[in-house]
Amino acid sequence: MGEVLVLMEGIEKTFPGVHALSQCQFELRAGEVHALVGENGAGKSTLVKVLTGVYTKDAGRIFYKGKEVEIPNPRVAQELGISIIHQELNLMPHLTVAQNIFIGREPRRGIRFLLNEKEINQKTKQLLDMIHLDLDPRTKVADLTVAKQQMVEIAKALSYNSEVLIMDEPTSALSDAETQELFRIIRQLRDKGVGIIYISHRLEELKQISDRVTVMRDGRYIDTVRTQDVTIDKIISMMVGREIYETSRANPENASQEVVLEVKNLNRGRVIKNVSFNLKRGEILGFAGLMGAGRTEVARAIFGADPIDSGEIYVKGKKVDIKSPRDAVKCGIGYLSEDRKRYGLMLGMDVETNIVLATIEKFLGFLGWVNKARVRAEAQSHVDELRIKTPGLQQKVKYLSGGNQQKVVIGKWLARDCEILIFDEPTRGIDVGAKSEIYKLLNDLAESGKSIIMISSELPEILRMSHRIAVMCEGRITGELSASEATQERIMQYATMRENRENDARYSSVSVPDATALGG
Amino acid sequence: MESRPVTVKDKAILEDRAKDKAVLRRSLFRSDATQKILAFASLIVMFVVFSLASPNFAKFNNIIGILLATAVNGVLAVGVTFVIITGGIDLSVGTVMTFASVMTGVFITFWKLPIIIGVLGGVAAGALCGFINGSITAKMKIPPFIATLGMMMIAKGLSLVISGTRPIYFIDTPVFSKIAMGSVLGIPNAVLVFFGAAIIASLILTKTVLGRYTFALGSNEEAARLSGINVDAWKIAIYTLGGIFSGLAGVMMASRLNSAQPALGQGYELEAIAAVVIGGTSLSGGEGTILGTVIGAFIMSVLTNGLRILSIPQEWQTVVIGVIVIAAVYADIIRRRGQ
Numbered sequence: 107m108g109e110v111l112v113l114m115e116g117i118e119k120t121f122p123g124v125h126a127l128s129q130c131q132f133e134l135r136a137g138e139v140h141a142l143v144g145e146n147g148a149g150k151s152t153l154v155k156v157l158t159g160v161y162t163k164d165a166g167r168i169f170y171k172g173k174e175v176e177i178p179n180p181r182v183a184q185e186l187g188i189s190i191i192h193q194e195l196n197l198m199p200h201l202t203v204a205q206n207i208f209i210g211r212e213p214r215r216g217i218r219f220l221l222n223e224k225e226i227n228q229k230t231k232q233l234l235d236m237i238h239l240d241l242d243p244r245t246k247v248a249d250l251t252v253a254k255q256q257m258v259e260i261a262k263a264l265s266y267n268s269e270v271l272i273m274d275e276p277t278s279a280l281s282d283a284e285t286q287e288l289f290r291i292i293r294q295l296r297d298k299g300v301g302i303i304y305i306s307h308r309l310e311e312l313k314q315i316s317d318r319v320t321v322m323r324d325g326r327y328i329d330t331v332r333t334q335d336v337t338i339d340k341i342i343s344m345m346v347g348r349e350i351y352e353t354s355r356a357n358p359e360n361a362s363q364e365v366v367l368e369v370k371n372l373n374r375g376r377v378i379k380n381v382s383f384n385l386k387r388g389e390i391l392g393f394a395g396l397m398g399a400g401r402t403e404v405a406r407a408i409f410g411a412d413p414i415d416s417g418e419i420y421v422k423g424k425k426v427d428i429k430s431p432r433d434a435v436k437c438g439i440g441y442l443s444e445d446r447k448r449y450g451l452m453l454g455m456d457v458e459t460n461i462v463l464a465t466i467e468k469f470l471g472f473l474g475w476v477n478k479a480r481v482r483a484e485a486q487s488h489v490d491e492l493r494i495k496t497p498g499l500q501q502k503v504k505y506l507s508g509g510n511q512q513k514v515v516i517g518k519w520l521a522r523d524c525e526i527l528i529f530d531e532p533t534r535g536i537d538v539g540a541k542s543e544i545y546k547l548l549n550d551l552a553e554s555g556k557s558i559i560m561i562s563s564e565l566p567e568i569l570r571m572s573h574r575i576a577v578m579c580e581g582r583i584t585g586e587l588s589a590s591e592a593t594q595e596r597i598m599q600y601a602t603m604r605e606n607r608e609n610d611a612r613y614s615s616v617s618v619p620d621a622t623a624l625g626g
Numbered sequence: 627m628e629s630r631p632v633t634v635k636d637k638a639i640l641e642d643r644a645k646d647k648a649v650l651r652r653s654l655f656r657s658d659a660t661q662k663i664l665a666f667a668s669l670i671v672m673f674v675v676f677s678l679a680s681p682n683f684a685k686f687n688n689i690i691g692i693l694l695a696t697a698v699n700g701v702l703a704v705g706v707t708f709v710i711i712t713g714g715i716d717l718s719v720g721t722v723m724t725f726a727s728v729m730t731g732v733f734i735t736f737w738k739l740p741i742i743i744g745v746l747g748g749v750a751a752g753a754l755c756g757f758i759n760g761s762i763t764a765k766m767k768i769p770p771f772i773a774t775l776g777m778m779m780i781a782k783g784l785s786l787v788i789s790g791t792r793p794i795y796f797i798d799t800p801v802f803s804k805i806a807m808g809s810v811l812g813i814p815n816a817v818l819v820f821f822g823a824a825i826i827a828s829l830i831l832t833k834t835v836l837g838r839y840t841f842a843l844g845s846n847e848e849a850a851r852l853s854g855i856n857v858d859a860w861k862i863a864i865y866t867l868g869g870i871f872s873g874l875a876g877v878m879m880a881s882r883l884n885s886a887q888p889a890l891g892q893g894y895e896l897e898a899i900a901a902v903v904i905g906g907t908s909l910s911g912g913e914g915t916i917l918g919t920v921i922g923a924f925i926m927s928v929l930t931n932g933l934r935i936l937s938i939p940q941e942w943q944t945v946v947i948g949v950i951v952i953a954a955v956y957a958d959i960i961r962r963r964g965q
Contacts, residue, residue: 179854180853180854192852196852198850199912200841201841202844206840210853219834371776
């Protein structure tokens with residue numbers, strides 16, 4: 107390992123209501139892959155956003171190559187030589203691959219104002235060749251698969267010739283072969299002396315790729331260790347640092363055999379292909395898959411939020427025709443969206459209103475007046491049942507924590523007497539403590555006879571919670587596993603079962619030891 | 627050529643090539659192109675129908691009339707196309723046009739400045755309004771709908787105040803009216819100015835950095851920001867450019883009427899936006915073309931002209947255009963759903 111590239115110390119960052127970073131430190135050397143790990147909400151992303159000028163720190167110092175620097179915006183970070191590949195893809199879908207890569211620093215010609223499209227395309231081609239990506243630079247990004255879009259992001263970061271490269275969950279949408287290809291590129295860059303900050307939830311990857319690991323928890327720095335000196339278990343215990351709710355593996359025998367929901371040959375454009383499955387009373391059915399596999403699309407289709415091309419849905423053995431969310435709710439299906447702030451809640455309104463919103467007809471009295479007392483009683487009962495931490499029913503939902511917001515959404519559907527609940531990434535963006543409460547809640551709901559579909563990208567969560575697991579890839583269900591036969595490896599294997607193996611074929615020149623190990 | 631067995635890799639490459647071709651085909655028949663072809667086809671169909679319906683329609687003078695009628699709205703629409711591609715909107719283009727023509731009147735008739743100064747001053751007045759629109763949107767974070775709604779009223783009010791609510795005539799400077807009404811080879815200058823403006827706009831949109839960032843902002847503003855683009859500055863530049871086109875339209879309007887009419891202007895913004903939308907530019911941003919907008923503007927004036935020649939009352943012409951706007955956007959939605 108070479109000189110110290112980045113040194114951060116005493117970093118503080120507070121958002122309204124959240125102390126996101128407190129006395130954080132971090133060191134990156136040239137020619138190392140430095141993994142940054144921690145549970146959701148531990149502050150990893152915030153820390154790198156401070157380093158890349160997306161957020162400004164409240165206090166603390168940043169040194170770059172020994173000199174103290176201020177990084178007030180992303181441009182300054184880029185000029186210093188610090189690039190980041192964000193977790194959420196940051197591409198412009200209407201522009202081409204080449205236009206995306208060179209956005210902000212297009213080669214010019216003539217009077218400095220004209221674009222040199224030819225040069226952009228040529229340079230992009232070279233760049234793509236370098237990472238063995240066979241793509242036409244003139245392809246619109248909207249026409250690419252998520253995995254290819256990810257590769258474009260990587261090519262973009264590479265094009266800055268950065269000395270510091272930050273990757274935030276780069277493999278979340280990649281297949282094994284693609285991941286190995288990414289690792290090959292990372293090693294190549296490391297050997298050139300680039301310092302790489304690697305953020306990932308997939309701890310098994312760290313062993314393969316990282317030299318050192320820094321662990322964060324609840325916005326604090328915990329420790330930095332050499333990867334080869336620690337076990338994954340040790341890293342996990344550093345990350346968690348406290349007792350979290352662990353259920354014994356869900357027992358498939360508990361579920362009854364009564365099928366409450368059956369979906370047959372569901373199709374919708376390119377995103378849902380011939381999806382069939384069933385859901386039993388009291389069961390938690392996990393939906394696993396990579397980003398963009400079509401899980402949310404299936405949920406939205408069943409819920410009537412998107413029109414379907416073909417397919418049949420049976421609720422309790424009766425064929426139903428769901429054309430809108432209203433129909434779905436009538437059939438007793440509730441959907442808790444991935445992005446609860448956008449689709450699940452009215453943030454500016456209070457807890458009470460949010461809970462009874464979908465049920466308001468029940469409380470209408472003479473001339474359509476709302477019976478306030480009954481509304482209050484109903485809302486209070488759900489607040490108690492779900493143990494929603496709120497100062498009162500009149501509290502605006504936006505002031506609650508993520509976990510409690512999630513509970514308000516659950517309360518809404520319980521008030522509506524939904525028998526079938528679809529949870530889309532129920533624990534995304536909520537802290538470890540609230541997470542375990544949500545797990546408990548899901549189990550309680552299942553035990554009380556509700557049937558649950560849980561979409562999650564976190565494999566441990568899927569494995570811990572599900573009675574059965576359906577795995578999707580590119581719009582198809584590629585496998586179904588019972589709780590007892592499911593392992594992370596088997597799920598990943600199904601999750602990357604692409605229809606055409608073009609990616610694997612292209613990377614066939616690369617040795618892929620781990621992929622074969624997984625395939626076995 | 628040496629022959630060798632086809633390997634898995636070759637197959638993958640072939641498959642990929644086929645896919646590339648499919649993508650190309652799709653982008654030809656699917657994205658911006660469809661709407662443009664559709665719009666162009668409708669324009670041709672209308673032309674043919676009106677020509678058959680009335681012998682007067684296809685006459686040279688009437689065609690020139692249509693071109694002339696398109697010029698002002700066309701220039702406005704071209705300007706607002708930029709703003710709409712960023713995902714924004716500019717409701718002030720109509721009254722800013724009026725403001726620009728009033729200012730031209732002030733410069734030339736009241737202050738007796740040279741015509742060229744009056745023309746440039748009018749365009750600059752439009753640019754200033756656009757600059758303010760952009761600044762309010764970018765710096766004060768006020769949604770463009772509200773910001774430009776405010777500017778629409780401000781420009782309208784100022785036009786009336788400055789002119790004393792009376793038209794300003796260019797009596798001392800007969801040359802001024804030549805700007806729009808003079809002609810080259812029988813084609814009125816206004817039409818030439820419109821075509822010139824459209825060609826320049828198209829070049830800016832497709833060949834320059836400003837154009838690239840116009841699309842980038844509309845496609846994913848956050849990504850643009852994270853790529854180190856000074857989003858605020860470019861947004862202000864784009865609204866200012868829109869203002870320049872409004873200013874140009876104002877000068878042409880003043881020249882054509884040989885007077886600055888302070889009460890005119892409101893309603894023009896909606897016709898301009900309608901032309902943009904008919905031309906296939908998406909109101910959600912990220913896509914659009916100047917050619918589409920020009921076709922859109924022509925569709926509106928051909929329709930108006932044709933219906934008038936068929937003696938359909940003006941009230942009904944407005945109804946028809948309203949239906950066309952909705953149909954055009956609906957066609958766009960259908961196309962998107964198919965993806």
